[in-house]
Structure formats: structure tokens, C-alpha cells
Amino acid sequence: MSQEKLIEDMVREVLKSMTQAPQTSQAPSKAAVQGLTPDHDYPLAAKRPELLKTPTGKKLSDITLENVINGEVSPKDVSIAPETLRMQAEIADGVGRTQLANNLRRAAELTAIPDNRILEMYNALRPYRSTKEELFLIAEEMETKYNATLSAAYVREAAGVYERRKRLRAE
């Protein structure tokens, strides 16, 4: 579509909608892991490789082409461990990126949750997908089954906001 046509169509759409009815319209705790600092320890792979372990307990130096060919490396070996995410959160704090650090701490919790369940939980958080009770159940599952307390608080908070803003699924 040409730009000219796009603009024309938009103007028409806006005019049309104007004649119709109007539309209604806390930081988690940080537990220090290792006392890591950005200048001294980052990047971890180069400066602190001894701290890095795969979720299966392998070292970074175990992940070689030879070991892949011999079948000694599984997909689980090339994923991130929760401890690593918490270390990276410390680095992020060290450069003043509090929100990124907190995101990485929530991510550390989510490593325990299987892929499919993660996608289901994401879908449940979309607008009009869940009742308040359903979101609270997810929060409880996060807490009891996966020890994901930060994420659970985040979901409970969402439930409250969705209720106030009428974004819950209507029964």
C-alpha cells in the first residue's frame, strides 16, 4: 500500500470511529551470591569460568566439539543454571541496572519450570484469559512446586491489577 493511501485510510478510520461510541477505557530482595563486581568478574566465561556450571553439573570446558560428537553433551548441558542467572543479576546490580537484575532473579526461578508450563503460564497472564482465582492458583503452584516466590508475587500483583482494570476473564 502506498504511504499516501495508508494515511488516507487512517484518516477515514479515525473519522469513522469518532462518530461511534467512545471506548472505555516492589523491588524483590537481593541476596548476594558471590560478591561479584562488573569490572573484576565480567564476562564470567572469560574471567570466572570456574564459577560456571551447567544445570547438569558440567564445567564450561567440558562442552567441546569432541564431546558433542561423542554424544557426551545433551541439550540440558547447553542451558543456563539458576545460580548463573543470580550471578549475572549481581553484575547487573553492579552497573546500576536494578530492573534487569530483578528480571534475571525471576528468570533464575523459572529455570525449574518446564517449557510447556512456562508457555501456559504466559498465556494465562494475557488479558481476559484467567480469573483471579486461576492466577492465584498459578502463583501458588510457582511457590509450592518450584519455589518461585518472586514470580508468584508478580503473578498475584497482576491478578490485582487485572481485577481493578477489568482485564480478568468474565465467568
Added chain:
Amino acid sequence: MKRSKRFEVLAERPVNQDGFVEEWPEVGMIAMGSPNDPEPSIKIENGKIVEMDGVSRSNFDFIEQFIADYAIDVTVAEKSMAMDSTDIAKMLVDINVSRDEIVNLVRGLTAAKLVSVFNTMNVVEMMMAMQKMRARKIPSNQCHITNVKDNPVLIAADGAEASLRGFDEMETTVAVVRYAPFNALALLIGGQTGRGGTLIQCALEEATELELGMRGITAYAETISVYGTENVFVDGDDTPWSKGFLASAYASRGLKMRFTSGTGSEVQMGYAEGKSMLYLEIRCIMVARGAGAQGLQNGSVSCIGIPAAVPSGIRAVLAENLCTTMLDLEVASSNDQTFTHSDIRRTARTLMQMLPGTDFICSGFGGIPNADNMFAGSNWDVDDYDDWNIIQRDLKVDGGLRPISEEQAIAVRNKAARALQAVFKDLGFPEITDEEVEAATYAHGSNDMPERNVVEDIKAAQELMSRGITGLDIVKALANNGFSDLADNVLNLLKQRISGDYLHTSAILDKNFNVISAVNSRNNYRGPGTGYRMSDERWDEIKTIRQAIKPSDFDV
């Protein structure tokens, strides 16, 4: 009326095929400074924001609540908000004020206050500020690699040429959705052929995109959209909390991720609430910051036709890019979708980001002919490679690309096509013939490629998913077929997700897979002689173009 011959000629000029519209604040058709933009304000009680930009907490929409609770630092907010907007703008262009000082001050500003700062600045001042505020010291660039046929051999070859030309990130998407696993696989191999360490992504709906990442076929994701009004957010089928959860989900799988937003999207979707495009976009940037995303792609992106149609729209686009860097986020600064028929206008628009340098100047530059761009043609594409290189040379500016020789391009294209041929054979996918390898090696675009059996390809692409093939299987297939250098590169890319070093702000990888990010390569610009300065080696690379005649070639 008798027509002026001069006006008749002007009417035929490319720029007059573009669309323009007068400002119309009531519906948000205004780039900056809408009379309906709120007055900046903040009230804090017991460590909580109880009023922001004239709205009391009980009336916050979900975006406002998210911003108030996650994006604004209440410990500095009152002090920052008390400052004069012009004084803040002056600090932005003052080389004696450090980036850190600005970042710490901006933590306490509301969206309306940020808007009021940009309203005082012209584009040269914004470019000066961008040069200082970009998070990573070294600027970079990103490209699109797609084609209308989803031809995987061509994607591999184009990816190889593009990574050799210097793109640190490459993005593909699909013409036919079910081809996605093959597009991602082909780009993975192509990217690692041109230059080890190139990061790749495949833009798809959230679930598939995340799954390809989890499998280790892609290395990062970008199309996590956020919006500036609650209605548009809901129309986009998300909330700040669902997107925040997705951000953590990506990180939990060790994948780099950034959000996407842009001026004009709210007007296009019909709920701008009479606010300026820039005000609404700044709310998006603050949502990205609040969610803890390391970065954001913005600069209107696919809505560029809208700000480009109104006065000061391209200035607003620069302001949104700048605002992203001030909130200490990586910025992939758009310069992607075509918005004009005029070569002059498209160049002027890009200089705003190219001259100061951003984390990714284009996001992306078409590494394919315009007609093969499945994101809808880019502002820059393969036919502009030499123009880009020569602008870099003319101005001694690092736009992230380098001139290459025809021989080098042919060699890496051929190698990538052969590597993909071998991997397809190894994994039992439909044959890639020698004729296809040859065609991809020398092709300009998908018109030069022999037809493939699309039905068979799509079936096999689904098999890639159902058989549970991961990045490790690709490593093995490459190693088994004499491409151990590429196998090493793909494995090194997979290893990034063990260390998570590239989850940090503005991370890219060098050819030896070392992470360069806004942690170990922080922008320290403080005026002439500081910040990013091109090395002699890099300048040699940029200035050495095949088109230049050498005095030594003359026989005098």
C-alpha cells in the same frame, strides 16, 4: 488554472508520492507536544507513587501502575522532577556531564517530564546527546535476511555475505509460517559462515519464537511488542505483566531478548487518546525498563509512515531512540521499514542515528533485495551496500559495515550453501542440488533461484521440530561433513547460554565469541578525543574501497 511547468515537474518527484497530513492532536496525529499531553507531576507517600503526571494512583491505567511501581526510582524522583526541563536538556548536550550522571537523574523522571525535555531540543542536540548516551561504546548494525520463497539455500548464502559485511545481528522471518524452522536453521549456518559470533533471530509469534530459541536454533529474540495505551496493549493481547513474564522466560533459557515498540502504533491501532506519539512511546520505553528487558527496538519501526507524515515526526523518532538510551537500555534504532519514495528523505532520516551511532543503527538493513524483504521492504537494502560504505568513508563514521571484495562474497556464499546442503543431507531433509548451491552463490535475489518442492520442504521443516532436533544436532551434522570450523562456531554460540554474559545490555559477540556489552564496553564519551574512536585498522577497512583509483596504477 494554467499549470506552472516547474510545479508539474515537482509533482512528479518521488517525494510527492509520499503521504503527508496536518497535525490533528485530538486523535493523536501529532508527533510531539500535543496540547493533550499531561503536565509533569509526581507525589510520593510512604515510598509509593500516589500521583503521576496529573493522574492519582486510584485512576492509574495498568501501564501507569507498572511504570510507577517498576520504572521510576522513588528515591530520586522528587529531586529529578524538580529540575527545569531545559536544564536537563542542557546537561544532555554538555560534554562535562557524564552519562552516569544523566542515567541516575533520568531514573526519577516521569513520561511527561521526559517529553518536556525533548520538546526543548533540536535534532543536532539530540544527536550530540545520543553520542554520549548510547549504552555500548561501539556502535553496530543489524540486518534482515528473508526471501519471498523462503528458499533456505539463499538465506544461508545471504546470511553469510551479510555477516562478512559486518552485521552483528541478523533477523529472519517467513513468507509461509511453517517454513520457520528451516529459515532459522539456514540463517544460523549462514551467519556463522560469514563471521563467527553473529547473533541470529527468527521473528514469529511468541510461542514458536521461544521454542526455536530453546532448541538452540536461534540466539536471541526481539519481537516482544509493548504499547503506550492500555487499550492498544490489550488489543495486542498482552499486558505489562505478561510481557514482563515473557522477558524472564527468555532469560531463564539463557536467551538474549529485547522489547519492541514505536511511535505511531497507537494511532494506527486507533486508541491514541489524543496524546502525542512521543509521549505514548516514552511510556513504552518505561515499560521495557520496568520489566527488566535489557533493551528495546524502537524508532517507530513498522509504523514509520505515520510519524513521517506529520511535522517533526522524524525528530520524534530520534527523540524516542535517545530516550531509550537515557533509560540505560540497548537501542536497536529501527531505520528499517520503507517510508518514502525519496532517496534524499530516506538518507536524511537515517543520518540521525548513523552519525551519533546507536547500538544497532538499522534493525534492520535489508541484507536482501527490497522485493525479498518479508518484513515489508527496508529503508536500506543490498543495492545500497556501496552507498552505505561510501557514506562511512566520506564522513569517517562507523556505520557497522565494511566494504568486501566480490571474490570474498562469492566464497562465503558458496561455503554457506554447501554447508547447508551437507546438513540437509545428514539430517535426511529434501536434497539441495549442486545447481541450487551454484545459483545461491551468484544470486542477487530469489528470482535467480531454481524452484524447490515447497510441500516436501514444509513437511521436513515440521519434522525438524517433531524429531526434537536441537543446535547440538546441527553441530554434529556440520562436523560430520567436513565443516568443523562452522561446527565450532555454532557450538560456541550455544555455549553463550551457559554463561549468560550476553544477557546484559547491548551485548554482541566478536569473531572470537567474546562478549562486548554495556558492562565491559561502557560508553565513556566526554567530548572530542573520548568515547568510541575508530581504530586505524577499522579506518583502513572503511576507506579501502574497490572503486577508488590508486596513483600507483598510473603509468606516468
